Amino acid sequence: MIDKQVKDIAEALSGIANGASVLVGGFGAVGQPNALLDALGDSGLTDLTVIANNAGFEPDIGLGRLIGKGCVRKMICSFPRGSSTFDAAYKAGRIELEVVPQGTLAERIRAGGAGVPAFYTPAAVGTQLAEGRETRVIDGREYLLEYALTADIALVEAWRADRWGNLTYRGSGRNFNPIMAMAGRLTIVQAQHIVPLGAIRPDDVVTQGLFVNRVVHVPGGDPPVSRVATAEGGAK
Amino acid sequence: MTAGNAKPYRSRNKNEIARRAAADIPEGWYVNLGIGLPTLVADHIPPDREVVLHSENGILGMGPVPTAEEVDPWLINAGKENVTLVEGASLFHHADSFAMIRGGHLDLCVLGAYEVAQNGDLANWTTSFNDRVPAVGGAMDLSVGARNVWVMTSHTTKDGQPKLVERCNYPLTASSAVTRIYTDLAVLDVSPTGFLVIDMVEGLTREMLQGLTAAPLRYA
Structure with a gap:
């Protein structure tokens, strides 16, 4: 019987090496595997390379905490703003940064998972992010060569x-x-709900189980609310 | 003129710029609104006009800001603010979202800018070639991918320096990308021969507008 559910977060994260x-999912406060990241931050691992859209937000939660604990040697991301732990580590020269346009980051990851080693994109052509890099003119338009991204672990x-x-x-x-x-070569999932096999209708499966190695139940609750409309109009 | 003399014209405020831009968005367009000033455009699209709003974190069919009762904490836009969905909306992952952008499927994106050059070059992601912590987000993908790229900006900086220039001084986001500019003073097209003024606020003269612009202006 195939059963990818593991009993706890420690088992979910076992075997990760310095x-x-x-790869760390999430955008803003939504879809962040924070329970896995918090535990990884407490694991004492070092020299991790993290690929994520941002570089964390709260200093004591998730990716911000992982960076604050000194586990991360390099960030590959599109928008490393709003993270005090990243700012401090970067200023002190303890962390390397590779900035990638958001769509290029997504496509490099997609290509990695799809077995496509590289591709050409129009994004960043003619900018300082393209300096010294390979470009090619295809049908009269210039494109930048980008390599696929895979990783040892996906959270x-x-x-x-x-x-x-x-x-x-x-x-x-x-x-x-x-x-x-x-x-991810080892894809670890924290899931809000564990349901019986067959409960997710075939039409509704977004990620197929063959991409996933471990699942741990983390009923973490809702992300914080950032903004609601006011009675007077506008928002707060 | 003496110091303190009132200007003979009134600049458009942020909402007026947004309303002016929204008036030009045709029914049926798929539109991405950048973080900040461009987000205001959503509030000014006439209610009888169907325009579908895209957010690069994976939403097509964004609706207005939720009330406290209707807020879904799992639904945010690219600016990381809670949003709602309209009927017909859909959700997708980042690679599909940027396929919509890069693949030329969006009719329009509206972005902010530090500078726009007369050939449509856009500088809107950093004001330094030695940015201590560079952060680009989706601006480079949006500005090369959408069929139309409009910029919403003040005509000059807070210090009165022109933001519409012959060549950008700041690092580029994209080359020859911008097609139209909405400022607090005027609406301009980026034409093959440079900036072409479509309209300007009442009381402003061509000489005044030229004096606030660091590239030659022509008039439609």
Whole structure:
């Protein structure tokens, strides 16, 4: 019987080595595998390369905490703003940064999971991010060569998971999670709900179980609310 | 003129710029609104006009800001603010979202800018070639991918320096990308021969507008 559910977070994270590359899902506060990241931050691992859209937000939660604990040697991301632990580590020269346009980051991960080693994109052509790099003119337009990204580990947050590792997501929590699940050599999922096999309708499966190695049940609750409309109009 | 003399014209405020831009978005367009000023455009699209809003974190069919009762904490836009969905909306992952952008499937994106050059070059992601912590987000993908790239910006910086220039001084986001500019003073097209003024606020003269612009202006 295939059963990818593990009993706890420690088992979910077992076997990760110093120097591992780690894909981290999430955009804003939504879809972040924070329970896995918090535990990874407490593991004492070092020299991780983390691939994520941002570089964390809260200093004591998730990726911000992982960086604050000194586990990360390099960040590959599109928007490393709003993270005090990243800022401090970067200023002190303890962390390396590779900035990648957001769509290029997504496509490099998608390509990695899909077995495509590289591709050409129009994004960043003619900018300082393209300096000294290979470009090619195709049908009269210039494109920049970008290489695929895979990683030793992918950390994913899902809404529902079954024992085969089939996944669904909620709202904008999908973001990078499905493509990272495909690009990780060991894909570890924290799921809000574990459901019986067959409970997710075949039409509704977003990430197929073959991309997933381990699932741990983390009923973490809702992300914080950032903004609501006011009675007078506008928002707060 | 003496110091303190009132200007003979009134600049458009942020919402007026947004309303002016929204008036030009045709029914049926798929539109990405950048973080900050461009987000205001959503509030000014006429209610009888169907325009579908895209957010690069994976939403097509964004609706207005939720009330406290209707808020879904799992639904945020690219600016990381809670949003709603309209009927017909859909959700997808980042690679599909940027396929919509890069693949030329969006009719329009509206972005902010530090500078726009007369050939459409856009500088809107950093004001330094030695940025201590560079952060680009989706601006480079959006500005090369959408069929139309409109910029919403003040005509000059807070210090009165022109933001519409012959060549950008700041690092580029994309080359020859911008097609139209909405400022607090005017609406301009980026034409093959440079900036072409479509309209300007009442009371402003061509000489005044030229004096606030660091590239030659022509008039439609």
